[in-house]
Amino acid sequence: xxxxxxxxxxxxxxxxxxxxxxxxxxxxxxxxxxxxxxxxxxxxxxxxxxxxxxxxxxxxxxxxxxxxxxxxxxxxxxxxxxxxxxxxxxxxxxxxxxxxxxxxxxxxxxxxxxxxxxxxxxxxxxxxxxxxxxxxxxxxxxxxxxxxxxxxxxxxxxxxxxxxxxxxxxxxxxxxxxxxxxxxxxxxxxxxxxxxxxxxxxxxxxxxxxxxxxxxxxxxxxxxxxxxxxxxxxxxxxxxxxxxxxxxxxxxxxxxxxxxxxxxxxxxxxxxxxxxxxxxxxxxxxxxxxxxxxxxxxxxxxxxxx
Amino acid sequence: xxxxxxxxxxxxxxxxxxxxxxxxxxxxxxxxxxxxxxxxxxxxxxxxxxxxxxxxxxxxxxxxxxxxxxxxxxxxxxxxxxxxxxxxxxxxxxxxxxxxxxxxxxxxxxxxxxxxxxxxxxxxxxxxxxxxxxxxxxxxxxxxxxxxxxxxxxxxxxxxxxxxxxxxxxxxxxxxxxxxxxxxxxxxxxxxxxxxxxxxxxxxxxxxxxxxxxxxxxxxxxxxxxxxxxxxxxxxxxxxxxxxxxxxxxxxxxxxxxxxxxxxxxxxxxxxxxxxxxxxxxxxxxxxxxxxxxxxxxxxxxxxxxxxxxxxxxxxxxxxxxxxxxxxxxxxxxxxxxxxxxxxxxxxxxxxxxxxxxxxxxxxxxxxxxxxx
Numbered sequence: 001x002x003x004x005x006x007x008x009x010x011x012x013x014x015x016x017x018x019x020x021x022x023x024x025x026x027x028x029x030x031x032x033x034x035x036x037x038x039x040x041x042x043x044x045x046x047x048x049x050x051x052x053x054x055x056x057x058x059x060x061x062x063x064x065x066x067x068x069x070x071x072x073x074x075x076x077x078x079x080x081x082x083x084x085x086x087x088x089x090x091x092x093x094x095x096x097x098x099x100x101x102x103x104x105x106x107x108x109x110x111x112x113x114x115x116x117x118x119x120x121x122x123x124x125x126x127x128x129x130x131x132x133x134x135x136x137x138x139x140x141x142x143x144x145x146x147x148x149x150x151x152x153x154x155x156x157x158x159x160x161x162x163x164x165x166x167x168x169x170x171x172x173x174x175x176x177x178x179x180x181x182x183x184x185x186x187x188x189x190x191x192x193x194x195x196x197x198x199x200x201x202x203x204x205x206x207x208x209x210x211x212x213x214x215x216x217x218x219x220x221x222x223x224x225x226x227x228x229x230x231x232x233x234x235x236x237x238x239x240x241x242x243x244x245x246x247x248x249x250x251x252x253x254x255x256x257x258x259x260x261x262x263x264x265x266x267x268x269x270x271x272x273x274x275x276x277x278x279x280x281x282x283x284x285x286x287x288x289x290x291x292x293x294x295x296x297x298x299x300x301x302x303x304x305x306x
Numbered sequence: 307x308x309x310x311x312x313x314x315x316x317x318x319x320x321x322x323x324x325x326x327x328x329x330x331x332x333x334x335x336x337x338x339x340x341x342x343x344x345x346x347x348x349x350x351x352x353x354x355x356x357x358x359x360x361x362x363x364x365x366x367x368x369x370x371x372x373x374x375x376x377x378x379x380x381x382x383x384x385x386x387x388x389x390x391x392x393x394x395x396x397x398x399x400x401x402x403x404x405x406x407x408x409x410x411x412x413x414x415x416x417x418x419x420x421x422x423x424x425x426x427x428x429x430x431x432x433x434x435x436x437x438x439x440x441x442x443x444x445x446x447x448x449x450x451x452x453x454x455x456x457x458x459x460x461x462x463x464x465x466x467x468x469x470x471x472x473x474x475x476x477x478x479x480x481x482x483x484x485x486x487x488x489x490x491x492x493x494x495x496x497x498x499x500x501x502x503x504x505x506x507x508x509x510x511x512x513x514x515x516x517x518x519x520x521x522x523x524x525x526x527x528x529x530x531x532x533x534x535x536x537x538x539x540x541x542x543x544x545x546x547x548x549x550x551x552x553x554x555x556x557x558x559x560x561x562x563x564x565x566x567x568x569x570x571x572x573x574x575x576x577x578x579x580x581x582x583x584x585x586x587x588x589x590x591x592x593x594x595x596x597x598x599x600x601x602x603x604x605x606x607x608x609x610x611x612x613x614x615x616x617x618x619x620x621x622x623x624x625x626x627x628x629x630x631x632x633x634x635x636x637x638x639x640x641x642x643x644x645x646x647x648x649x650x651x652x653x654x655x656x657x658x659x660x661x662x663x664x665x666x667x668x669x670x671x672x673x674x675x676x677x678x679x
Contacts, residue, residue, distance in 0.1 A: 008521035016514050106351070114354030116538070116557050211513040211535040213557065216351065220508040251511070255518040258501045259468070261675040270504060 009252060010136040015210060017248030018144045019044070019202040019219075023226035024233070024240045025151050026072075026198025031230055032158060033191035034171035036299040038094025039079055041223025042101020043196050044203030047072040049105040051204030052214040053112055061120045061208050065143055065201065068208070072200015073193050075101055080192040084185050087301045098223070106216040119212040141209055143201065148241075150198070155237040167191060171295030174302040184302050202226065228277040235293040344368070344578060345402035346380035347393060349409040350507075355552045356532045357506075357568070358382070361408045361431075363552075364570030371575050375582065386411025394419040398426050404581055406574065407431065410477075416440060427586060429577055431570075432477065434664070436594035441586075443573045446602030447477065448484035448663075449631050450566030450610055451528070452638045454548045455488020456627045457563050457613070458496070458526040460620045461546055465496040468519030470529040470536055472506045474678050478530050479666045485528060486672035487638050488627065498673045499524060509535040520545050526563075537561055546615065553611045563616055564624070567609045573599060600660065604632040639663070644671050 023040050030037050037043075050071030055064030079097050082088045123145070125138040158164040167187055169177045174184045202222075207214050225247060233239035254269030352362035362380070369378045379402070384393050390412050397405050398419060406429045407416045413433035420428040420440040428440040436442055458467050467489060471478050482500060489496050499522065501515045512531050516539035519527060527547040529536045537558035540547040549555065549565025576599075580586035589596025601607040610628055613621040630636030641652030645668040652658060669677060 009518065012514060012517040012521065016510065110351070113351075114556075206510055211509045211533070211538055213509070213534060213538065215353075215507075215509050215533055218509050220505070220510065222510070252514060252518060255501050255515045256522065258675070259499045259519055259522045259524075265678065267504065267678075 007132060007136050009256060010133065011139060013245065013248045013252045014136060014140065014144070015248075016251055017244040018140075018147050018209070019205040019222055020226050020229060020244035020247060021151060021241050022147050022202035022205065023199045023223060024229040024244060025147075025154050025237055026195035026202070027226055028230045028233075028235055028237060028240055029154060029158070029167070029198075030188075030191045030195035031298055032171045032235060032295055033167050033188045034174055034295050034297040034300065034302070035083060035188050035192055035195075036090045036094065037076070037079055037083075037097070037192060037195055038091060038227065039076070039097025039101060039223075040195075040199050040226050041219055041221065042098035042105075043072045043075050043199035044101075044206075044219045044223045044226075045105040045217065046075045046101045047200030047203030048206050048218060049109040049112070049214060050200070052115075052117065052207035053108070055117045055208060056112060056115050059118075061118065062142065064117075064208050065120075065146075065204055068204025069197045069200045072203065073197040075104075076192050076196020076199070079196070080189050083301070084189055084192070087303055090299050090301065102217060109214050109216060112214040113216075115213065117207070117212050120208050143205055143208065147201075151237050151241050158237065168295070171297055174297050174300070178302070178304070185304075188302070199223070199226070228274070231294075232277050232280050234280070235295070341374060342372075342376040342404065342578070342582060343400070343402045344376050344378045344404045344406070345397035345400070346378065347384050347390065347397070347405070347407045347409075347412060348380055348382040349384065349386065349411075351382045352380075355534060355554055355557075357551045358408065360551050360568035361406075361570055364574050367571030368574040368578060371571075372578060372582075376578060384412075388415070390415040391418055395422075398423050403427065404429065404578060410475075427581055436588055436597045438588055438594065441577070441588050441594070441597030441599070443570075443577070443599045445568055445570075445607045446600060447566065447568070447608065448480040449602040449638065450608050451481045451485040452488035452631065453610060453624050453627045454528055454563075454566070455485040455490075456492050457548075457616060457620055457624050458485070458528065458546075459489040459491070459493030460623060461563065461616060462493070462496055462526045464523050464525045465493065466522070466524040467496060467498045468516065468522070468524030468527040469498050469500045470512055470515050470519075470527070470531050471500055471502050472531050473504065474502065476664050476666050479669075479677070480663055481530050482673055483666060483668075483670045484638050486670050487643075490672040491627075492623065496672065500669075500673060500675060502678060503531055505531070507532045509533040512536050513539045516540060516547075517543075534558070549611070555611070555614070560615060562614065564613050565611045567611060569607055569609045572606055573601075602631070603628060604634065645669060646671055646673050646676075 023044055027040055047068035051064040051068030054067030055061045082093045083090050120141040120143055122139055122141050129135045129138040166182050170184050170187045178184050206218055229240055229243045233243045250272050257264055346365055348358045350358045352359045365378050381393055384390050386409055404427045408431045410432045413430055413435055416428050416430045417435050420437050424439055430442050432444045433442050486498055503511050503515055512533050513535040516527055516536040520543045525545050527536055527540050529550050534554045534557035537547050537554050541558035541561040546563050547561050549562050551568050553565045555562045588594035613624050637657050639658035641656040642654045643652040645651055
C-alpha cells in the first residue's frame with residue numbers, strides 16, 4: 001500500500017515537472033546563444049491556448065502538441081525580429097512579450113473557455129511500469145517521453161556537435177564569433193525560435209495532460225519558474241531536468257505535508273524553490289559567472305560593425 | 307540607438323494597448339427612455355463557470371427582469387488592488403447610478419469611491435464595511451457545504467475526504483466546518499484532510515493537490531477554489547467531488563455529485579427594485595446594518611444542482627438536509643459542538659449567531675490538523 005502511494009506521488013511529481021523541463025530547456029538554448037528571453041510565460045500561454053484549441057477542433061491531442069509548439073515558435077518570431085533585427089533591449093522586449101502573450105492568449109481563448117477535451121493518453125510500457133518506484137517513469141504520455149528525448153538531443157547538440165560549439169561561442173563573445181566568420185544573428189535567431197517552440201510545448205502540456213481545459217493565465221507563473229530553473233541549473237540541460245523534478249517534488253511534497261499534517265507551514269515549502277534560486281544567484285554573483293557556465297554575452301545585443 | 311529605443315517604446319505601448327483594451331472593455335446593452343444605469347465590476351472575465359460567471363448570470367437576470375427600465379454594463383478583469391478605485395470612479399463618471407463590486411478585495415476601494423460620490427448607490431459583495439450609500443450582499447455559501455458533507459459521508463468508502471481550500475479566511479473556514487458538521491451527522495468515522503492551495507485560481511496546482519489527496523486515500527473531494535481542475539482529476543481517477551460556484555458537470559459527468567450554485571439574480575433584482583421605488587436604504591447607525599443582506603438556500607441565493615451519481619437513499623438524505631436548512635428546522639451550528647482539539651464551542655441548546663460565524667478561527671470535530679496562522 002505504501003509503495004503504491006509513493007508511486008502515485010512520484011508520477012504526480014514527474015507530470016508536474018514536464019512543462020518546466022520543456023520550457024527551461026528551450027530557454028537554456030536561447031540563453032546559451034546570448035539571448036535572454038523573459039517572454040517564457042507569454043510563450044507558454046500561447047502554446048497552451050493553441051494546443052487546446054487545435055486539440056479541441058481536430059479532436060486529436062497529438063495535433064495539439066504540434067499546435068502548441070508552432071504557436072510558441074511564431075510568437076518568439078516577434079521577439080526575434082525586435083531583439084535581433086532591431087536590436088531592442090532584451091529585458092524590456094521579453095517582458096512585453098509576456099504581457100502580449102498573456103493578453104492575446106486570453107483573447108483567442110475566450111470562445112474555448114468551458115470546453116473540455118480528452119487529453120493525451122498515458123502510454124504505459126508493459127512489464128517495466130510494474131516495478132515499484134521506477135515504474136512511474138514508464139507510465140507517462142507521448143509528450144513527456146518526447147521531452148526526455150528533446151533534452152537528450154539538446155545536451156548532445158550543445159556539447160558534442162560543431163553547431164553547438166558555434167552556438168556557445170556566439171553566447172560567450174559575439175564579436176569574436178563574428179570575427180571568425182560565424183553568422184551570429186542567424187545562430188541566435190534559430191536559438192530563439194527553438195526556445196519558443198519548447199516553451200509552446202511546455203505550455204501545451206498543461207491543457208493536454210495536467211488539466212484538460214483552457215483557462216486564462218493558467219500557467220500561473222510557471223514560465224518564471226522555468227527562467228529561474230535555467231539559472232538554478234547553471235545552464236546545463238540534464239541539470240535543468242533534475243532541477244525541474246526537484247521543483248516538482250517540492251510542489252507535490254508541500255501538498256502531501258499538508259494532507260499528512262506535517263508541522264511545516266505550507267507557505268515555507270511553497271517558497272523553497274524561489275529561495276533556492278536566489279541562493280544560486282548569490283553564489284553566481286560571488287563566484288563569477290563563467291564558473292557557473294553563464295554565457296558572458298547573455299543579454300547583450302550584437303550590432304554588426306562594418 | 308535612439309531609433310531603436312523609440313521603436314521599443316512604440317512596441318510596448320502598442321502591446322500594452324492591446325492588452326488593456328482586451329482586459330477592460332466595457333460592454334453595454336442599450337435601451338431607451340433614460341433608464342437607470344447599473345454597473346458591475348468583475349474580478350475575471352465571466353467565462354462559463356466559476357465565481358464571476360455566477361455574477362454575470364445574475365446581471366443577465368437583472369437585465370431581463372427590468373427590461374427597458376435599466377441598462378447594465380460590466381468591466382472585467384479588474385485586479386483587487388488600487389487600480390480598482392480608478393475603475394469604480396470611471397463607472398461613476400459614465401453615469402452609473404448603482405454599482406455592484408463583486409469581490410471581497412474591492413471593499414476599501416468601493417468605500418472610498420462611495421465616500422466621494424454620495425449620490426451614487428454602491429453594493430459590495432461579500433464585504434462587511436457599509437456606508438449610507440453602500441450596502442453589502444453575501445450568500446450563506448456554507449449551507450451548501452453541509453449538504454455536501456452529508457453526501458460525502460454516505461458516499462466515501464475510505465472515510466477520507468479531501469478538501470482544497472484557497473485562503474484561511476472566515477468564509478472558507480465556515481465552509482470547512484459546515485462540511486464537517488454534515489459529514490459527521492451521517493458518518494462518525496470519516497475525517498477531512500484540508501490542503502491549502504494559497505490561490506483562488508491555479509488550475510495546475512489544484513489538479514496536483516487533488517492527485518495528492520487521492521493518492522493519500524481520499525475518495526471524495528470538495529473544493530473552495532475556482533477552477534474545474536479538481537473535478538477533472540477526480541473524474542480521471544474514479545473519485546467523486548462537488549462543483550464550485552456554478553454547475554461543472556460537463557467537466558466531470560461521472561464525478562460531480564452536485565454543485566452549489568451562487569444565485570445572485572434575486573439579490574440584484576431586489577436591490578434595484580428598491581432603488582427604482584425610492585426605498586433603498588442602509589439605515590441609521592455606524593454599521594448601517596439595514597444594508598446588510600446575507601441569505602442562503604431558503605431564499606434561493608444558493609441553489610443546489612440535481613443530486614447525481616449517487617444512490618437514491620443518499621439523494622434522499624441530501625434533499626432532506628437541503629429542505630431542513632431552507633425551512634430553518636435544521637441549524638448547522640447548533641450545540642453540542644466541539645472543536646477538533648476537544649474544546650467545547652457550543653453546549654446543547656446553544657446556537658452560533660452571525661457574529662460567531664464571522665469570527666470562526668477553529669476547526670470543528672472531523673477536520674484533521676490545525677488552522678494555519
